[in-house]
Amino acid sequence: MDSITITRPDDWHLHVRDGEQMHAVLPHSAKQFARAIIMPNLKPPVVTTDTALAYRARILAALPATLQSGFEPLMTLYLTDNTPPAEVIRAKASGVVHGVKLYPAGATTNSDAGVTDITKCYATLDAMEQNDLPLLVHGEVTDPDVDVFDKEKAFIDRILAPLTQRFPNLRIVFEHVTTRDAVAFVKQTSNAIAATITAHHLLLNRNAIFQGGIRPHYFCLPILKRETHRQALLEAATSGNPKFFLGTDSAPHSQANKENACGCAGIFTAHAAIELYATAFEQAGALEKLEAFASFHGADFYQLPRNKDVITLKKDRWIVPEYFEFAGEKLIPLYANTGLTWRLT
Ligand code: NCD
Ligand code: ZN
Secondary structure, eight states: OOEEEEEOOOEEEEOOOSHHHHHHHHHHHHTTOSEEEEOOOOSSOOOSHHHHHHHHHHHHHHSOGGGTTTOEEEEEEEOOTTOOHHHHHHHHHHSSEEEEEEOBTTSSTTOTTSBSOGGGGHHHHHHHHHHTOOEEEOOOOOOTTSOGGGHHHHHIIIIIHHHHHHOTTOOEEEOSOOSHHHHHHHHHSOTTEEEEEOHHHHHOOGGGGGSSSOOGGGOOSSOOOOHHHHHHHHHHHTSOOTTEEEOOOBOOOOHHHHSSTTOOOOBOOGGGHHHHHHHHHHHTTOGGGHHIIIIIHHHHHTTOOOOOSEEEEEEEEEEOOSOEEETTEEEOOTTTTOEEEEEEO
16 A cells, blocks of 8 residues: 555644743644644643643644644643542533543652542542543552552552442543553453553564663653563554554653653654554554544544544655754654655645
């Protein structure tokens, strides 16, 4: 196949940051995706509907004129120990907040204000279940005694499985799943739970982090896993199962913050997101499954209409730039200086 045309996709997990950084990264997503679930882990985090509305206005204002009416940011709130149930009502009523994000405190970038103990959130989760506002989860425990490669599995056993029992009708997106265990859990649990999968977890295993030296641009959270887990993710993504859909987790950090004695977690993939997914699906011999994964399953789960227009990818080799401008700094994209075979037309 030399060309593939699919319904315009959406990105169900995206970091666009704020200010000048946002201006730098937003066009990459807006050129290919119709909508994106916008992560609330700013400093300070987006904890109220009012701040989500203001953030949404900043995103819309930052869109290049040509893309102004073509990209819709879908906002989220950042769950804290103290998010009041009333905030859930306000969020739902706003019509622009589509989920509440659970970051276990300390699990990842800007998660200090996250949840220290899930039992503190029961009243709020109850309101979310009642008002049908989805919970989006970063599924890793923060217990320092748990091995970094096992944090997702421990989260399922200790937090997520009990949560689905306690709130059976709460819709949950298990975001950026990285393990065979997570795939199995999502498959076997009710239709209230779904999962996003990133392009980098479909394309890479943990060896990438240590290829000839330490490679900070392959460091993200949840961290890349063994090949057997990558295989499970590929199988899930290409299976046609509507519980699995696209979420890039494109997470830009400056080169200086990545190439650092304590480098930030996050891989920037927005420059070529749909091309990267196409590459993974093609390698799995399942390019015909890309459209449903990228353009249908997420919209259906979030109960939003599917997009009407289309995008076309052509077989056309191009070299990913060495870097992008990033508010006076450099942003190193995934596969910098490397050839990709698919190109968005
Ligand atoms: C994300 C970030 O940089 O905001 N980093 C990452 O490695 N994915 C945070 C997150 O989604 O965990
Ligand atoms: Zn993320």
